[in-house]
Amino acid sequence: MPRVPKPEHASPEPAVVLSEERSGPTAGAEPVDGRVARALRLRQERSAQLLTVARRLFAGRRYHQTSIQDILDAAGVARGTLYLHFDGKRAMFDALVDSFLASIRSAVTLVDVSPSATPPLQQIEDNLLRVMTVLSENRDMTRIVLLMAEGLDGEADAKMNEFYERLRTLLQGALVKGCAMGLLGPIEPEIVSQAALGGLKEVALQWIVRRESDAETLRRVCREILTYSLSGMLARS
Amino acid sequence: MPRVPKPEHASPEPAVVLSEERSGPTAGAEPVDGRVARALRLRQERSAQLLTVARRLFAGRRYHQTSIQDILDAAGVARGTLYLHFDGKRAMFDALVDSFLASIRSAVTLVDVSPSATPPLQQIEDNLLRVMTVLSENRDMTRIVLLMAEGLDGEADAKMNEFYERLRTLLQGALVKGCAMGLLGPIEPEIVSQAALGGLKEVALQWIVRRESDAETLRRVCREILTYSLSGMLARS
């Protein structure tokens, strides 16, 4: 357990650093020059650097094949430095995953069914595209999360599970609503939402992780799975 | 690496023992009594027992959380004995996965489109149900494989990848054929086959691994995803 709580880590790339720290012995007059701010920035840069390196390695070899030493070597940093910023390998992993899951979550918006809003189907497509874009912008993390399937242990499992369930529940809710509005046919929302989510994962795996697709391709793929999900494979009579 | 190649392992429980061993010291006159056969049987029983134990543990904790010691303890066998039967932990894992994947493969048959055959859709549903049944009969392995997502390293990744690709290619072939026959609409077979496979994985995860479903439920779930896949969610106008 760390006695000095590790400071907040700057999110690696799309880092929105909310510079508002301060604490510790320097209770006196704050240096007018930005020395403190600068120190803070440097610290966060270091954290971000370490996370970036770790992310790349976790995605390349797996988590278990990546040793702290690997990260150290790749980052060109001493052993202790890493522990100055993180509680250990697992903590880095968690930081990465948490931040990534949060990004995904924030890309999803509830479908607004008020008549004045954008058509629901459009909203769904937008959501889909937004999520795919986030995944695409974080290929390494997408790879890590999709391939780790669940996680490293019970705790991680629970987190991933909860995340997917949340996503699926959102989808299921939309389906139920769609049914109620007569938009959707007589489906079993639970099963269908599972299948849809699974399909999405697989498609993301193939088009984002396995091959790196450009935005245009992604849009095409999104549209295709949407069509498939909505209308199925069968030829319309 | 062992100097003497370990003999073939008996598949654990639903063991399709391809009895074709023989080699080693007893190359001379075979004792008329079944002593050799008995020894062979004992060996295979041991192997099977070890695999069964390992399977259970790999499914419970993950692969990396399972130590050889755990297996030893659970099997009530000495350290050296295990290495007499397998080349190590990883070899046991591979043996389990290979045997499982083979079972799945053998549950899938190519769709026969000759006019005299069973209707293609029926064949697809049968295939689906057969696979689900195999998974259901091997919950632990299903759990292991679905949650391990890819594998432990590059080699294992390749194996899993190849397996899924094979499955998907089969499906894709069927889709292409269906398109050609005018049965299916203007779909992109690659993407749709990915989505379908992904959906299948997720549903299997939820209904076989997470909750243990009875045959009846499985049938219902299969039918539902089939309907969804074929006709989509939208209400038919």
Add this chain to the structure above:
Amino acid sequence: MPRVPKPEHASPEPAVVLSEERSGPTAGAEPVDGRVARALRLRQERSAQLLTVARRLFAGRRYHQTSIQDILDAAGVARGTLYLHFDGKRAMFDALVDSFLASIRSAVTLVDVSPSATPPLQQIEDNLLRVMTVLSENRDMTRIVLLMAEGLDGEADAKMNEFYERLRTLLQGALVKGCAMGLLGPIEPEIVSQAALGGLKEVALQWIVRRESDAETLRRVCREILTYSLSGMLARS
């Protein structure tokens, strides 16, 4: 935490090995030859060897200055081997101390005040001599325990404390009895027992640990502190 409970350690030197083990997978017929017994003996010898080495090192440098590596080097044993026998450095220390304290305890007998028994004073002297002999036979442990004063942490502190308190309480009981019998003067048993115990420790430290005294010297020293304790320094008028 060890999954396989470490087997009982043979006491290092004055090892009274109560050979009665057996457990584990070998539930079948016991080999008539003494292979199992032999294995057990070897194991205990190894344990004893490690303890002996550790004892010497703990006594020489202190506990904290002794690394596992030091023990390994001195014993000519591989890293894992040590952990096969003990849960770690601390466990070895505890094993040593526990065994030593037990030896001391068993050297002390309650003073029998029944008229038919040996004279109480003689009994006390015998006790004293027995304890000193045990200490003398275990110089390294005596050094460790006397210099460690309390211990390494709260837990060890408590153990040492309890041990000394027990010893002192015994002594105090004897004093109270002596007072009641009119043998002893108007003393405060608590304080006097503390002082006597402390004196004993110091003398042991000087005559056993600092210089190695022979039996004869030890007897002389015992007699002297007994005289001093009983009659004080003052010249008898």
Add this chain to the structure above:
Amino acid sequence: MPRVPKPEHASPEPAVVLSEERSGPTAGAEPVDGRVARALRLRQERSAQLLTVARRLFAGRRYHQTSIQDILDAAGVARGTLYLHFDGKRAMFDALVDSFLASIRSAVTLVDVSPSATPPLQQIEDNLLRVMTVLSENRDMTRIVLLMAEGLDGEADAKMNEFYERLRTLLQGALVKGCAMGLLGPIEPEIVSQAALGGLKEVALQWIVRRESDAETLRRVCREILTYSLSGMLARS
């Protein structure tokens, strides 16, 4: 090792500051105003504060269980600052012990046997009481020193040893003198002085460290051990 020798530390609380510093940058004209003196005072306050904190922590957890970080946290001082005042953890420990031992030493006076002086026994009791008072006023240090028994390594051992030997030699000298004067009986001064010193340590441990005694109690305890030392336990016939 520091290139610039750290200035003398102010003793923590009952500080006998031997103000004899000076050196360094201000070798030129001394500012008439007390800026230098003020800086010096601040420095010593810092040092004292750090020592006080360290003392408390060393007494609470042991030396080895106390990390520099602990001291830093408790003192609210930055890492580098501590090294500005001391050469490190060990140096702080030594500073504390040295200062404490000096206090004890200065509480002891040689017994004056000239006829005109206070009665020797009275002098001894006074000495005893003075030492106990010093210990009592420095409970933390008493705890540290009595429980550390010897020290952390060979060097520290030697120091403690020498200190106790000096004390004991003083006592032994008194005993020899007492014998010569016919005041004391036919004792072995070496052994008896050891026993007496050991008794003293133990009693101090119990009455000062374990329980915090008031002055009155201490006086009573001193008197008791003196009586015991002089006259022994036996009832006077």
Add this chain to the structure above:
DNA sequence: GATGAATGAGTCTTCATTCAT
């Protein structure tokens, strides 16, 4: 003087595998 990020040697511990019996 003060700060605290960086350092890296030092420790402990685990565990898959080997091999003599």
Add this chain to the structure above:
DNA sequence: TATGAATGAAGACTCATTCAT
């Protein structure tokens, strides 16, 4: 064949000390 003690490489983590700002 079976056993289990021995191995030692590999890994994670700590912490006293340094030093640029």
